[in-house]
Amino acid sequence: MYKAEIKVMLKPGVLDPQGKAVAGGLSSMGYNQVESVRVGKYIEVFLRADSQADAERQVAEMTHRLLANPVIETYQYTLVPVESEEVS
Template identity: 50%
Template sequence: MNRQYKARIYVTLRPSVLDPAGVAVESGIGQLGIANVKQVRIGKYIELMLTAADENQASEQLDRICDQLLANPVIENYQFDLDEVQVQLGVST
C-alpha cells in the first residue's frame, strides 16, 4: 500500500560559491541601520507531496529529484525533511 509524504527541500549555495543576492540583501540590511547582520546567504525552499511504498523509496526519489532537477550539485547543496501524511478519507452523507 502506498503512503503519502510531504517533503520540505532546502537548496543553498555551497560555502565556496559567491552569493551576489546575499551580498545585496546584507547591504540593504545595513542601509536600514541594522549593523549586526553578516554573511547573508540566499537559497530556495520547495515543498512537494509524493506517494511511495515506504519512506526509503520516497527518500530515494527525492534525492534523485533534487540532484537532477532542483539543485545544481556543482554549486549547490540540498537537504530535505520528509514526513508521512495521514490521508483522511471523506465521509459522504
C-alpha cells in the same frame, strides 16, 4: 503521502549576489549587526510513495537531477508522512 522539505544552498565559496544584496539592504535599514547573509531555496514536494524508503529514493534522485545544481549547490532534505488533506 509524504512531504519532503528540501533546502538548497549555494556551496560555501560560491558568490551569492542575492545574499550580498539582502545584506546591503539590511545594513542600509540600520541593521548594522548583520555579518553575512546567504539566500537559498526552500522547496516542499508532496508525493505519493509506497514506503518511506521509496519516497526517500525519489526525493534524493529528483533533487539531484532537477531541484539543485550539484556543481555549485548543496542540499538537505527531511521527509515526513502527511495526510492527503494537508496538500495545498
